Amino acid sequence: MTTDRDAEDEYFLTEVCWHYYxxxxxxxxxxxxxxxxxxxxxxxxxxxxSNGMVKVQIESRALPRMExxxxxxxxxxxxxxxxxxxxxxxxxxxxxxxxxxASYLSESIKANDWKKIGVSWGVxxxxxxxxxxxxxxxxxxxxxxMGGTSKGANxxxxxxxxxxxxxxxxxxxxxxxPIFLSPDVDRESFLAQDFFADHFQxxxxxxxxxxxxxxxxxxxxxxxxxxxxxxxxxTLVGYGAIGDVVGRFLDSRGMPVSTELDSCTIGxxxxxxxxxxxxxxxxxxxHKVRVIHAALSRGIANILxxxxxxxxxxxxxx
Numbered sequence: 009m010t011t012d013r014d015a016e017d018e019y020f021l022t023e024v025c026w027h028y029y030x031x032x033x034x035x036x037x038x039x040x041x042x043x044x045x046x047x048x049x050x051x052x053x054x055x056x057x058s059n060g061m062v063k064v065q066i067e068s069r070a071l072p073r074m075e076x077x078x079x080x081x082x083x084x085x086x087x088x089x090x091x092x093x094x095x096x097x098x099x100x101x102x103x104x105x106x107x108x109x110a111s112y113l114s115e116s117i118k119a120n121d122w123k124k125i126g127v128s129w130g131v132x133x134x135x136x137x138x139x140x141x142x143x144x145x146x147x148x149x150x151x152x153x154m155g156g157t158s159k160g161a162n163x164x165x166x167x168x169x170x171x172x173x174x175x176x177x178x179x180x181x182x183x184x185x186p187i188f189l190s191p192d193v194d195r196e197s198f199l200a201q202d203f204f205a206d207h208f209q210x211x212x213x214x215x216x217x218x219x220x221x222x223x224x225x226x227x228x229x230x231x232x233x234x235x236x237x238x239x240x241x242x243t244l245v246g247y248g249a250i251g252d253v254v255g256r257f258l259d260s261r262g263m264p265v266s267t268e269l270d271s272c273t274i275g276x277x278x279x280x281x282x283x284x285x286x287x288x289x290x291x292x293x294x295h296k297v298r299v300i301h302a303a304l305s306r307g308i309a310n311i312l313x314x315x316x317x318x319x320x321x322x323x324x325x326x
Contacts, residue, residue, distance in 0.1 A: 023093060024052040025062055030107045031095035041097060076319040080312060083323060084304040087286070087311050094292070094315035101293030101315070106135025109290045109313045113218070114140055117148065117176065120286065122215040126153040126276065127168050128254050130220035130229070132290050134163040137171040148178035151210050153217060154255045154275030155187035157234040172218075183207050187255050188236035189272045199274075211276045216286040219309055221299045223251040230255065236272055251299025253289070253308055254281065258299060262306025278308065286311060292318040301325045 023042065027033045028049075035053070039046040056062045073091040080089040092108035094101075113136065117125070127133065127150055150173045156165040166182055173180035185204065189195055199208065222228035224244050230252060231241055247265040249257040255275050257265050264270050264278065281287065289309035291300050294317065301322055303309055314322070 021052050021056045021061060024049055025056050026093045026104075027095060028053055029062065030104060031093070031098075031100075032103075033095055033098075037097070073316050073319070076316060076323070079323055080314075080319055084312070085307075085310075086304070089311070089319075090313045091319045092292075092313070092315045094317045096317065099317065101296070101318070102131045102135050104315045105290055105292045105313055106132050107139045108315075109133070109136040109218075109288075110139035112288075112313055114143070116216075116286075117145065118143075120216070122286070123147060124149050124151055124210060124214050124216075125172070126151045126211070126214045126217035126284070127165075127172055128153050128217075128219050129156075129163055129165045129168050130222070131163050132220055132292075133168050133218065134171065136290070137168070137175055140172075140175040142175055142177065144177035146177055146179070148176055149210075150176070150178055150180040151207070151214065152181065152183045153211070153219075153281075154273075155183055155185040157187060157230075163229070181207060181210060183274065185274045187230070187234055187274055189274060191237060191272070193272075195271055195274075211280050212283075214284045216288065217276075217281065217284050219253055219287065219289045219291075219303075221251055221253050221289060221291040221296055221303055223295045223299055224249055224257075225295060227293075227295060228252075236269070239269065250302060251296065253299070253303050254278075258302050258306075260298065260302055262302040262308060282307060288313060290314075294318070294321055297321045297325065 024038055027038045035046050035049045039049045076091045077089040080086060090108050090112050092104040094104045150169045152165045152169045154165055169180045169182055222230055224231060224241055226232060244257055248259040249265045250260055251258060255273050256278055257269060259265050287309045288311040289303060290313040292315040297318060
């Protein structure tokens with residue numbers, strides 16, 4: 009029979025291992041953070057290794073923050089929530105979430121038999137790819153949900169799709185288009201080409217999507233590198249935008265802020281996205297709390313992967 013002491017010990021082992029292997033803290037830093045001796049931290053790591061908790065990934069029923077997860081599911085009517093432990097002293101809003109997403113996807117893709125998986129972009133997804141174990145799932149297909157930017161980055165849509173496909177041993181399909189069309193290009197004519205029609209049809213066949221969110225600031229790659237002509241940060245704020253999901257700029261209710269802006273955006277439409285069965289939003293950071301709240305409140309996502317810092321802020325939102 010599992011006792012309260014056993015559960016407490018497992019939570020301690022899990023917390024130590026998470027900080028050591030995922031947040032890459034030293035044993036001394038962990039000891040200071042948890043208020044224990046360095047010897048106890050070292051003993052915990054050795055115990056976790058000997059009992060099989062630590063392999064290539066951390067596996068433990070105590071890993072998630074259960075209370076936060078339950079509260080998030082109730083507040084936002086989610087199917088699931090995964091809350092990772094963040095390093096609060098040296099906070100990186102991509103690191104812990106990326107690792108948690110990698111763990112979640114490694115199990116869920118096979119368990120839920122997802123065949124067609126849509127992906128967006130971002131550093132969090134790149135971190136997840138880096139943490140994932142290689143699998144051989146040739147019957148899976150990774151599908152980009154949006155166009156890309158002309159300036160390269162390893163977390164652009166094209167790299168993210170190929171990265172997930174490589175880790176999963178899957179195929180991938182790219183939406184080989186800019187995320188925003190020039191004002192002189194007719195969107196309907198542009199998308200009438202057979203290649204684009206085939207790709208957009210796949211949006212209606214998706215089993216799951218992996219999304220990220222950004223706010224309106226210099227921290228957003230899209231704001232910095234990819235906005236259409238004559239649109240800038242001030243313009244977006246004037247529209248009432250607080251952030252974006254798949255390149256769709258949203259207000260505080262999760263509604264698109266500009267039909268004019270949407271008309272030049274190349275990617276999945278929100279009403280199509282919301283019909284996908286499993287919609288995973290992987291995002292963290294205090295600067296993203298408002299847009300995450302908006303996306304979850306509207307129902308754009310029904311599964312959340314975040315960290316405990318962000319989860320606490322989300323639960324404070326009205």
